[in-house]
Amino acid sequence: LLTNLYNVVLYVQRGHEKRISCCSSFKEVVMKNFGSLFKKLRGKTNLSLRKYCEKYELDAAQISRMERGLLPAPKDKVKLEFYAKTLGLKEGSKDWKSFFDFAAVSNKSIVDSVRP
Numbered sequence: 001l002l003t004n005l006y007n008v009v010l011y012v013q014r015g016h017e018k019r020i021s022c023c024s025s026f027k028e029v030v031m032k033n034f035g036s037l038f039k040k041l042r043g044k045t046n047l048s049l050r051k052y053c054e055k056y057e058l059d060a061a062q063i064s065r066m067e068r069g070l071l072p073a074p075k076d077k078v079k080l081e082f083y084a085k086t087l088g089l090k091e092g093s094k095d096w097k098s099f100f101d102f103a104a105v106s107n108k109s110i111v112d113s114v115r116p
Helices: 002-013 026-044 049-056 060-067 077-086 094-106 109-114
Strands: none
Touching: 026 060, 026 094, 049 060, 049 077, 077 094
């Protein structure tokens, strides 16, 4: 999953975002991919959505919407770092970097920064 999502990030950075939108809008594809990654990583913690949110005092409805691609990743770096740590990612690891790459594409901070 991380490899496929990383390819989406690279594709977007090269300015090809319109080519990925054949079946749905680019925004939906990217947000859904970040959400899928988030859900997959949460699944590795062996916590249900409800238990994960209770443990870390998060809004289950908001996390659910993010996992389903209805909300983009947050732009706040502190919040993303918190999520990454709660999902078991090690700071500086390849997965950590990928998580932030996908978040940046989801919330459009990478896409906006590479446009002229």
